[in-house]
Amino acid sequence: MTQLASSDRPIPMGQLLLCGALIVTMSMGIRHSFGLWLQPITMAHGWTREDYSMAMAIQNLVWGASGPVIGWWADRSGAFKVLWAGALLYALGLVGMATASHHGGFILTTGVLIGLAQACSTYTVIFGVVGRNVTALQRSSAMGITAAAGSFGQFLMVPVASFLLHNMDWSSALLMLAATALVIGPLAFGLREARFSAQAGEPTSTSASSATDASPGALQALAEAFQHRDYLLLTAGYFVCGFQLAFIGVHLPSYLKDHQLPPQAATTALALIGLFNVLGSYAAGALGARLRKNWILSSIYFLRAMAMLAFILAPLSTWSVGLFAAAMGTLWLSTVPPTNAIVAQMHGIKHLSMLGGVxxxxxxxxxxxxxxLAGRLYDFTGSYQVVWWLAIALGLLAATINLPIQEQRTPLTRKVVAA
Known part of the structure; x- marks a missing residue:
């Protein structure tokens, strides 16, 4: 790949992809293992599955709600400070997850602190750096490579977490993960961008930045985005992605244990999801450079729905779990590169982290x-069956609403300037 020609010294491609992938490996890999802690923690504290699910749900909500603000911070000041904040918050949150004895404290640490940490250290921030340092033609592929390499963390960290759980008590295992999360901080040095001045934290005026974005301010960019039908359709489709992945990631281990499958079935399933996620994320990014990205997204959501339908209708066995994990892994984070690339094409790169955060x-x-909802319905019905069918229906809906999306768009402010 070639670099953007710019006087602000873009980050070397190898360094950009390596550091970005390793950061996502740590952040997403740790998160991907949280389903393994559902039963140990609820049994230790006498909590219900809904209690644990509520903390995980709040974690996801805080992560998403803080994303646009943290994205604005990263767009304005660069990713370096944001990533260091993520490393420290992640470690503090995991320590709290290991030591909190009351549900309120568990929600504050596991829900709020880790949610903020993930907003500071995952794809929204990393893709902002990638988008600013590669050309438009390379963007989808570069994001796919970063997502694919980062996806390896999900394959790596689940067996690591399982090993820790089987060789020490669950709280000590979480403390080990807290120490691991601190590695994100030193890796942030590899993503420092010269275009952000150290004194003021403002973007320096460069040929690359001015050439790519004579764009509006943050509030005006948000207003334009919310007037754009296709941006709203993309946003609605991504809701479904979150619903499906969070339900499966947190509740699949317990679903398998409820059906009397051996404990290693859950570990193997989560690891396979991470492994095949590498293939799927890379393929989605590479295809995004050749095909319409909204078609790729529509296909992903449809295939997810079909995979879940086959899984719940087929007899449950270690083989069916393995096949389902491989299929879902291929489709797991494959939505991420095309979604973020579409946002960049629609609205430019100046506010990419913020608009991607929305x-x-x-x-x-x-x-x-x-x-x-999965925890709530399980406690109410004693089964996850309703949630599986809901996830399938939402997948078909997302496949439908992504079809009419148009990737290209001239922002309103540029139309005014041109006039």
Whole structure:
């Protein structure tokens, strides 16, 4: 890949992708293992599954709600400070998750602190850096590579978390993960951008930034985005992505245990999701450079619905779980590169982290409902069956509303300038 020609010294491509992928590996990998702690924590404290699900749901909601603000901060000051904040908040939140004995404290640490940490250290912030340092033609592929490499963390961290749980008590295992989360901070040095001045934290005026974005201020960019039908459709579709992934990621281990499958079935399933996620994320990014990205998104949501339908209708076994995990893993975060690339094409890169954060907020509202509602309905009905059917129906809806999306758009302010 080639770099943007710019006087502000873009981050070298290898450094950009390596550091971005390792940060996402840590942040998303740790998060991906949280389903393994549902039963140990609820049994230790005498809580219900809804109690644990509520903390996870709030985590997702805080992550999404803070995303646009943190994205604005990253767009304005660069990712470096944001990532350091994420590392510290992640470690503090995991320590609290390990030590909180009251549900309120558990929600504050596991829900609020880790939610803020994830907003500071995952795709919205990393893709903002990537978008500013590669050309428009390379953007989807670069995001796909970052997502694919970062997805390896989900494959790596689940067995690590499972090993820790089987060789020490659950609270000590979480403290080990807290120490691991601090690695995000040093990796942030690899994503420092020269275009952000150290004194004022403002973007420096460069040929690259001015050439790509004679764009409006943050509030005006938000107003324009909310007037854009296709941006709203993209945002609505991402709600479904969050619902499906959060439900499966948190509740699949307990679903399998409820059906008397051995404990290693859940660990293997989550690890397979992470492994095949590497393939799916890379493929989605690469295809996004050649095909219409809204078609890719529509296909992903439809195939997810079909995979879940086959899973709940087929006899449950370790083989069916493995096949389902491989299929869902291929489709897991494959929505991320095309979604963020569409946002960049619609509205430019100056406010990419902020506008991507708004879309991601919808994803996290879906995550909140997917996690909490699954726990609520399980406690009420003793089964996850209703939630599976709801996730399938939402997948078909998302496949439909992504079809009419148009990727290209001239912002309103540029039309005025041109006139």
């Amino acid at each position: 879309v991601f907020f919808s994803h996290q509202i879906g995550s909140f409902l997917g996690v909490w």
